[in-house]
Amino acid sequence: MTGTGIIAIAAAISAFTGIGAGIGISLATGKAVEGIARQPEAAGSIRTSLLLGAALAEATAIYGLVVALVLVFLKMG
Amino acid sequence: MGEKLTHAMEPHNVFTMNLFGLKIPVSDLVVTMWVIMAVMIILAVFLTRKLTLIPNKRQNIAEIVVEFINNMVKDAIGPHYWKAFAPYLGTVILFLIFANTVSIFNIIPGGEEGFKLRPPTRNINVTLCLAVMSICVVIYAGIRYKGVGGWLKSFAKPTPVMLPFNILDYLIKPASLALRLFGNILGAFIVMELIYMALPVFAPAFLSLYFDLFDGILQAYVFMFLTSIYISEALE
Numbered sequence: 616m617t618g619t620g621i622i623a624i625a626a627a628i629s630a631f632t633g634i635g636a637g638i639g640i641s642l643a644t645g646k647a648v649e650g651i652a653r654q655p656e657a658a659g660s661i662r663t664s665l666l667l668g669a670a671l672a673e674a675t676a677i678y679g680l681v682v683a684l685v686l687v688f689l690k691m692g
Numbered sequence: 693m694g695e696k697l698t699h700a701m702e703p704h705n706v707f708t709m710n711l712f713g714l715k716i717p718v719s720d721l722v723v724t725m726w727v728i729m730a731v732m733i734i735l736a737v738f739l740t741r742k743l744t745l746i747p748n749k750r751q752n753i754a755e756i757v758v759e760f761i762n763n764m765v766k767d768a769i770g771p772h773y774w775k776a777f778a779p780y781l782g783t784v785i786l787f788l789i790f791a792n793t794v795s796i797f798n799i800i801p802g803g804e805e806g807f808k809l810r811p812p813t814r815n816i817n818v819t820l821c822l823a824v825m826s827i828c829v830v831i832y833a834g835i836r837y838k839g840v841g842g843w844l845k846s847f848a849k850p851t852p853v854m855l856p857f858n859i860l861d862y863l864i865k866p867a868s869l870a871l872r873l874f875g876n877i878l879g880a881f882i883v884m885e886l887i888y889m890a891l892p893v894f895a896p897a898f899l900s901l902y903f904d905l906f907d908g909i910l911q912a913y914v915f916m917f918l919t920s921i922y923i924s925e926a927l928e
Contacts, residue, residue, distance in 0.1 A: 670914040670918065677879070680879050684882075
């Protein structure tokens with residue numbers, strides 16, 4: 616196996632960070648929908664905290680993306 | 693294809709500025725930001741000319757924007773201190789909205805080699821600079837409203853054991869702000885470039901709604917929102 620192939624596989628592995636972000640955001644959204652269904656008048660504040668939580672959970676996936684991009688574009692040349 | 697993508701991603705020099713014998717290369721990121729600044733300044737002057745008590749059409753737009761920003765900052769920072777931070781946060785969100793969505797304003801056909809408006813936030817230096825500015829505002833908020841002593845004491849809260857983590861906080865916060873914005877915009881930018889290469893006819897019109905408009909505006913909002921959360925943390 617060449618070095619390029621190993622780098623490609625490493626970049627593919629770093630894309631697995633999406634799993635965690637997906638589970639996290641889906642859990643948060645599910646709970647937020649439950650909360651809004653139970654208490655529709657609190658929808659505004661629930662939406663704000665959901666957006667913040669989703670942004671923080673998404674960050675891990677973005678770090679994976681950045682690592683994959685660095686591997687592909689800087690190491691492969 | 694990879695070369696084309698790398699060429700689109702990387703900043704390239706537009707011209708070299710000659711300042712007192714120093715040769716300063718000016719990249720297309722800087723030129724794009726100049727264009728955005730010019731548009732924002734012209735819009736600001738145009739929308740706020742001849743302010744009256746009963747707003748006309750132009751003044752209504754300006755009032756909607758300012759009130760939207762003020763309400764968001766008031767919600768996040770609280771009713772006491774929001775006035776000091778609303779101008780900075782509003783400037784950041786407006787600049788980021790323009791910067792992230794600038795690629796949809798690419799109306800001048802420039803061909804392959806010509807100058808193209810591409811989001812300047814696809815480069816990590818731009819986002820890191822914005823994040824460092826934000827953390828400077830956070831530190832300023834802590835010192836301004838709690839005094840130097842109170843700000844230094846806040847490092848040892850809730851217990852002195854937390855001191856290294858509180859110091860690390862000031863490094864991790866700007867890094868995460870910068871990487872989040874950079875990663876999102878670059879990711880969306882690469883996906884759009886790939887779509888332009890693969891299906892240049894019909895698909896970009898709809899997909900650009902999500903990748904350019906929605907993602908760009910959401911990330912601008914998230915950046916501003918997180919900055920205001922950090923400021924309100926520093927004020928506690």
